[in-house]
Amino acid sequence: MNRLQLEDWLVLATTLLFIVIYGAWKTRKHSKVSDYLRGGNSAKWWTVGISVMATQASAITFLSTPGQAFHDGMGFVQFYFGLPIAMIIICMVFIPLYHKLKVYTAYEFLEQRFDGKTRVLTAFLFLIQRGLSAGITIFAPAIILSAVLGWDLYMLNIIIGVLVIIYTVTGGTKAVSVTQKQQMAVIFAGMFIAFYLILDGLPEEVTFTKALDIAGASGKMDILDFSFDFENNYTVWSGIIGGTFLMLSYFGTDQSQVQRYLSGQSVKQSQLGLMFNGLLKVPMQFFILLVGVMVFVFYQYNSAPLHFNPSNVAEVMESPYADQYKSLENQRSLVEAELFSVQNAMAANSSSSENQELINQMKSLQGQDKQLREQAKELILKVDPNATVNDKDYVFIHYILNNLPKGLIGLLLAVILSAAMSSTASELNALGTTTTIDIYKRSQAVERDEKFYIQKSKWFTALWGVLAILIACVANLFENLIQLVNIIGSIFYGNVLGIFLLAFFIKHVKSRAVFAAAILTQAIIIALWFWDAIPYLWLNLIGCALVMIIAILFQSVDRKA
Incomplete structure (x- = not known):
């Protein structure tokens, strides 16, 4: 199955090396912590928007989502229905507050509102879930490329991880933002070319309209599900309600995203960047799913394997x-x-x-x-x-390797690896920042100079990069990879969001009640997930509601909390 020719290797290597070298060179000089961790607050709205989008759009998006549509149709797009709602709320509430307080991380605000241990707890929850996710964003393309191309899995994990570490450590937040513009350009170009070639590979009499008819007759174009079926992860209601809470948590409290819009020139630039993401993200996911549906139609006229892995x-x-x-x-x-x-x-x-x-x-x-x-x-x-018999993640890569002309195979592989690098870079950048600012700096009795904390942030970023590589090397493929990332987020995000909402809106609740409620809530959510008691998207809403209710009850019992 390994069809890579010299042209593919040249396109792949040139694309990835250009991104790494350009990002490291362009952002190599930093004299202030604010330059390294917030990009000197120089990003304009389109840079913020692209960076936010690229952080969320990992390689999993471009490998798993077409396979999801191939097997189950367009219904997965409902997962993103809550995103525009979340973007409006974050623009109105979160961004003005973060900019006003001039914070480096979202969790700094919680110490000002509650206390140090609440800040450390939320930072710790972020480090756990985002550290695991960073490993998965490396592992996802590596396991699939190793299976279909015969490349060594561990070597792929190391190569992807090391490339990201080089420019992320060198340039910090600005390097992440700069490289993500190139990465998204490669990603969009590759996906549009793939879409065109899929349609071009259909019989001459099968127009795009007829292809949609075939997909519709096969049940692949059933987009909206208004049922209240808790056995179904993807319905309009789970997307709007559960999805809104997941997106609020992710974009509002996850440092990998907060750090992207904290780099904006102003509140307005950050808000415009997030609204740009809110308007474009759902159509983008719709298009990626449509690519998967067209792959399905393509295989109605062309031979496909019995099993794709x-x-x-x-x-x-x-x-x-x-x-x-x-x-x-x-x-x-x-x-x-x-x-x-x-x-x-x-x-x-x-x-x-x-x-x-x-x-x-x-x-x-x-x-x-x-x-x-x-x-x-x-x-x-x-x-x-x-x-793992779920072969959804292998569908699109099978199409790429067996149907695209030489040169373009290298471009689509560059799309997959660029997406892995863009999301991993944001994650490592945020992990390094959170560890430096929320854990290390606040534990220091003596204030150090700017250069000292820049160096520490670089070391922590590199350390998290190595840890992500190690997690990738011991990870196992788990059903559909895009679901795994969202499951990990859903276990932690709702609890963290509830803490932030308490901080914003419930002024009489104090630190002791919040801290105890957060610990109890996290235990309950992990138990619900372990027992598979409820679809994972609803864990966000439940976690958020639980921590708020329990904290209010604790506060009413303990007036001194």
């Missing part, structure tokens, strides 16, 4: 179940041939009555195809009960 297939083919797997592949080839015939007939047919009959045949064949895929997964689990 080549590592799993290789293990089965070396096991006693190899003949059974080959039998499933042969059965699927017959189903596939019938499906091609039906799709071609649909493309050439204009009669609605005959088309409905063909649609029914198509759905029946797609059901058989899905059943054969499930049987393949059962065989994989017989070989290795601990194997």
Whole structure:
């Protein structure tokens, strides 16, 4: 499957090295802590907006999201419905306050409102979840590229991590912002080219409109789900309610995002940057999902593997179940041939009555195809009960490697690695800043000069980079990667958001009540997640509500808290 030619290697290496060298060189000089940690407050609104978007858009976005749409359709876009609402609230409440207080981190505010231990607790919760996420953002592209290209997984983890460490440590916040503009340019160019080539690879009579019709008839264009089904992670209600609380927590209290808009020239520039993100993010995710849907349509006319993860297939083919797997592949080839015939007939047919009959045949064949895929997964689990049989993350990379011309394969791989680097850089930058300002600096009895804290921030950033590489090296692929990152966030974010909302709006609640409520709430949320009692998106709302209610109750009992 390794189709990389010299042209691909040149495009890939040139793109990544340019980003790293340019970012390190452009932002190499810093004399003040504010320059290193807040980029000298020089970023204009479009830089803030692009940086915020690039921080959230990791490699997982461009690997997992098309695969999510390939299997389950466009419904995942509902996850982002709460984002514009969250952006408005953050622009009105969070940004003016952060700028007024001239903080380096979001958690500094909590010490002024409550006390030092509350600040340290929230900083610690951030460090745990963001440290884990940094490892996953490195691991996600590495595990997939290693599986499909045969590259060494650990070497890929180290290469991605080291490249990010170089320019993030050298240039700080400004280096992250500068490089993210180049990275997003590469990402958008690559995704638009891929979308065009997918459509170009369809039969001549299958126009974009007909492709959408095929996707719709297959159930892939079902975007809105207004049900109150708690078994379904993605509904309009979970997106608007749970998504709003997740996005409020992430963009309002997660230092990896707060640090992006704290670098804005003014309150207005930061607000415009966040609103830019709020307006563009949902259409961007819609487009990435649409790419996945078009890949699905492409494979209605072109051969696709029974299972997209080549590592799993290789293990089965070396096991006693190899003949059974080959039998499933042969059965699927017959189903596939019938499906091609039906799709071609649909493309050439204009009669609605005959088309409905063909649609029914198509759905029946797609059901058989899905059943054969499930049987393949059962065989994989017989070989290795601990194997991850969810192959959504491998769909788009399979298309790239097997259908794009040379040179463009290198560009799309650069898209994936650029996305990994952009989000990881923001995370390491924020982890280093939080450790320096919220943990190390406040524990020092003697105030040091600016140069001292810049050096410490660089060391902590590098240390978190090494730790992220180590986490990536011991991580295991867990269902769909984009879900894993959001699950980790949902476990911690709601609690932290509730603490901030108490600080903003519930003035009579004091530090002791908040601290105790936060500890208890975190234990309850972890228990709910462990028991799989409720879809993860709702954990944000529950965590936020719980910490606020418990803190108010504690405060009413203990008037001295």
